[in-house]
Amino acid sequence: MNEHEALVEEAVRERRTVLLVGGLDTGKSTLARALLQAALAAGRACAFLDADVGQKTVGPPATVTLKMLRGPEDLEPDVLARQDALWFVGSTSPEGHLLQVVSAVARLYAMARERGADLVVVDTSGLISGVHGQVLKYHKVELLQPDLVVGLQRGEELLPLLGVIQRFFATQVVPLGVPPGVVPTSVERRAENRERAMARYFGEELHRFRVKPTVFMPALPPLFDLGQLDRLLVGLSDGAGGYLGLGYLEHLPEEGSLRLITPVAAGPKALRLGSVRLENGYRAKRVDLRSLFGSG
Template sequence: MITTLLHLAEGRLVRVSGPLTVSVVDGQVLVLGAIFSRGSSFHVDEFKSYGVKALVDSSLKIYMSPGASVEEPQSGEEPLDLWVSRIDDVMRRGCSSLAVMGPTDAGKSSVAALAANRALLRGLRTGVVDADIGQADIGPPAFVSASIVEKPILSLRELRPLYQRFVGSISPQRFERRVAAALVESVLRLRAEEGVDFIVVDTDGWVQGVNAVEYKLEALRLSGIESIVVMGDRELYRLVDRMYGRYGCGVVYLPSPAQRRIRDRGARRILRSRQYRAVLSGSRPRRISMSDVSVQGSCLFAGTPLTPMELQEIGRILGVKVLAASVTGDALVAVVAEKPRGNSVARLESLYERQQVYLVEKGSVKGVLAAVVDERGREHPALVDDIDFATNTITLYTPFEGEVRGIVFGNVRLNEDYVEVGRPSRCLL
């Protein structure tokens, strides 16, 4: 670790990239719209960079781990002042809610945190809804989470979820209705139950095409969000402005930082894995009879179960043991002990006159991400361990200890290290 002492004259700005910790020895600095005074300190993790601006002559002690850097930005590179002034302007105009939209890595979550910090400085009770299921910060990925901001934050990750809703996928495509419903519910609950004065919504980075944008705007409009900040994409800004510009405080454009830490797919996967681990590690196993719960998000459990004789018949065609199977309108789902060989699936399709036959290998139900639903309809993260088809019972890991009324299965599967494995599938089980 390298320790340096940095003097920053009033008005000067540096860009710091983690992992590092800054302690304010003297003076006062602005980071993400929050003010850090003498004696306080803040941490910047390995995947983050921020502008740090001296509000008065300041001295900073910086503890840098390998990979960290402190640089002087070129003129026009650092957006911090512009971000603060545009966000302050929305608040000055009396608007009490703001959503951030933009492509991945545009700076959405940073501006969401900044807006929360500015609202706190105004003494407003502030709530945040994290509707970015792919790069979730407050709760686990595949969940929409909401929280109250009690103190200045440098990342939404510092917040603990107060509410959470399971979407079941880390990508919003085909799951738009769950994201939208969860977003609307979270905003309304923050207002009704928590009495917040200001709400910030962070959204997913899927902004290609009108549908991607429109589903988010629909949810924001229905939850009464009064202004939208579009980050780093002028064409997107014009589209959102045409669709939302006349509501409330309208649509604001903010540039992304010209120089910033970018996370590649690997880094994003690691970040998601940390979030899964944070909520699921330490969970205890629970055995639940599938006939005692309502089930959503499963192809198998949605269908009419086949009889033992039919299972045998299918097993004969496939040449493998079939543990369970069901049919719905156009699909047949069968749980098999192992992968069958040859083109026996096609024979099954024609025999049962189903357009689709999904085979689920028994071993692959382990690690499927799910949520358990309690008697008040609240959802809690869970991970499938095993399903015993002979007794129709499921074993899953969840931190929730109360009565379970329902299970919602997702399309994400995790290994023992909480790392996503395989591709998301329409019918994981």
């Protein structure tokens, strides 16, 4: 038995919350699935909380997503890709959106428990270094209080972060190496993966809703040119603090109005503005809302 298999064996028996951390292409998502497969076989009620907003296993980019697992068939990639719930973040990378990511993780983690999960496995983005990486992971641990943190590392790259977690929290921390056979994904391939996942989300029948300019969070400044919101990604609020799904805006210049395009059939109560524009199909291009609003 190698170190990964031994960890899986041990974790599936009694752990309640397992947080996986590691840089890009370190095998986090694959290990998450292996853990869940073993836990399901052991008869446990499991949930996959996908806190990576870029390279998604569950649901579309720019969101944190939850999949409740009923059986091993739910771990098939195409089934796993369909989320049970999503929380809007609005960016395909956590930089500049740490608050939105942590808040989304908190809400979906609570939802996983409410829906009966006994084991929640949390997959995360590859942002592990620098101030942002450390702050993000620190606060995820602070709020999730995992009983196991697994760090997948090349060399000793995770030691600063794992050291912080070890000093501040009473969780078990297990550093592992990157499994041989893990192949790096190019920057271009990552962009393609994000585009494909977004296109899949929008690949169903689309609905159109007229949008009043007063429904946005953050609120639009006075005299704002609505044309600047064309193809901006938005989160559809259910009016009860949660999200119905994603959509994007379309500007109709001749009418001077906005339309929402979304696969969600129910009309939303309000819209969160994202920080990406969907260009050339569903490729996400970063937008800085503060400079768009001229508010700094």
